[in-house]
Amino acid sequence: MASKYSQLKIFHFQDKVDSLPKEVQEVKAPLHIRIKPTNVCNHNCWYCAYKVDNLQLGQDMVEKDFIPEAKMMEIIDDCIEMGVKAITFSGGGEPFVYQYMLQTAKKLANSPIAFASLTNGANLKGEVAEIFAKHAKWVRVSMDGWDDESYAQYRGTSKNAFSKVLQNMRDFKAYGGACALGVSFIIDQKNYQHVYEFIKLIKSTGANSIKLSGCVVDNEGAKNNAYHQPIYDEVKAQAKRAKAELEDASFEIYDTYHLLEDKFDKDYTWCPYSQVLPVIGADLNIYPCQDKAYNLENGLVGSIKEKRFKEFWFEDKSKFFKINPKIHCKNHCVSNHKNQMILDYLSVDNDHLGFV
Numbered sequence: 001m002a003s004k005y006s007q008l009k010i011f012h013f014q015d016k017v018d019s020l021p022k023e024v025q026e027v028k029a030p031l032h033i034r035i036k037p038t039n040v041c042n043h044n045c046w047y048c049a050y051k052v053d054n055l056q057l058g059q060d061m062v063e064k065d066f067i068p069e070a071k072m073m074e075i076i077d078d079c080i081e082m083g084v085k086a087i088t089f090s091g092g093g094e095p096f097v098y099q100y101m102l103q104t105a106k107k108l109a110n111s112p113i114a115f116a117s118l119t120n121g122a123n124l125k126g127e128v129a130e131i132f133a134k135h136a137k138w139v140r141v142s143m144d145g146w147d148d149e150s151y152a153q154y155r156g157t158s159k160n161a162f163s164k165v166l167q168n169m170r171d172f173k174a175y176g177g178a179c180a181l182g183v184s185f186i187i188d189q190k191n192y193q194h195v196y197e198f199i200k201l202i203k204s205t206g207a208n209s210i211k212l213s214g215c216v217v218d219n220e221g222a223k224n225n226a227y228h229q230p231i232y233d234e235v236k237a238q239a240k241r242a243k244a245e246l247e248d249a250s251f252e253i254y255d256t257y258h259l260l261e262d263k264f265d266k267d268y269t270w271c272p273y274s275q276v277l278p279v280i281g282a283d284l285n286i287y288p289c290q291d292k293a294y295n296l297e298n299g300l301v302g303s304i305k306e307k308r309f310k311e312f313w314f315e316d317k318s319k320f321f322k323i324n325p326k327i328h329c330k331n332h333c334v335s336n337h338k339n340q341m342i343l344d345y346l347s348v349d350n351d352h353l354g355f356v
């Protein structure tokens with residue numbers, strides 16, 4: 001089966017990798033952009049990284065912010081012109097609460113840009129869902145509760161919200177189209193005993209994949225590990241059983257549940273991925289990644305409030321080097337391993353290249 005999740009995709013874009021260092025004059029367009037269209041959300045998850053006080057992520061988020069319709073259209077026009085390959089919508093808030101998502105999806109459906117969205121699934125219905133089903137590459141629904149009661153407790157929703165999301169997922173697959181529908185199961189100390197049964201339930205909706213991830217509960221790797229250590233073996237055992245019994249050509253189980261320490265420590269001083277996969281926030285600020293979004297103190301690349309995205313991106317390359325991961329990114333970093341691979345690749349002594 002071809003892998004959707006390879007960490008090595010970036011190396012299919014060698015000219016982009018070669019353009020990343022400060023000494024290289026040229027700035028190339030980002031390959032992939034995360035857009036946070038709105039910070040408004042219709043759920044209230046206890047662990048939401050954008051809302052809890054003890055995580056640096058989201059510390060400066062303004063909940064009522066959203067991207068005006070005209071600005072969103074301008075951003076997409078710029079992305080088309082720049083040759084951006086892919087756009088993913090994510091939170092801050094819930095992308096399908098964004099009042100201009102239908103127009104946005106229609107515009108992208110008529111563009112060469114591949115697009116996708118993270119969602120809680122509550123509003124994944126109607127015309128906008130049909131456009132995603134028929135034209136997007138993937139949609140991934142974040143979940144945590146394993147039935148109506150637990151889901152309502154996790155998210156502060158009505159008591160049948162879980163069943164409604166499952167129905168939205170079945171309806172989504174019934175639209176036809178090639179969009180891959182996935183679920184991200186966020187594992188914590190309350191739901192870890194339900195991993196296997198939950199995967200089985202999700203497979204029954206017709207979803208194409210499930211991703212298992214650990215809930216991030218602290219800025220420090222050691223504290224996250226201490227939280228997950230008591231449940232680690234049980235989660236791994238259930239994931240292994242599910243892979244053996246439930247995975248097949250139509251349903252992929254992607255187990256990224258692991259102890260988190262390696263996502264925190266960084267000994268490098270500039271961030272390659274900030275030029276590869278930046279974030280456009282609902283506040284029209286540009287952030288280097290999803291782990292530094294709405295952190296104005298040490299996660300801000302700049303603003304496109306007063307200028308077009310394409311102008312901002314190509315001017316003054318030094319803006320990508322203001323953030324020093326060794327100093328500013330002691331937090332969880334989803335791109336840590338990919339950054340390390342790129343820096344290793346770029347550090348090779350050309351005189352010795354032949355000695356492979």
Ligand code: SF4
Nearest residue numbers: 271288289325329333
């Ligand atoms: S090192 Fe990681 S956390 Fe820091 S800016 Fe880069 S991608 Fe974000």
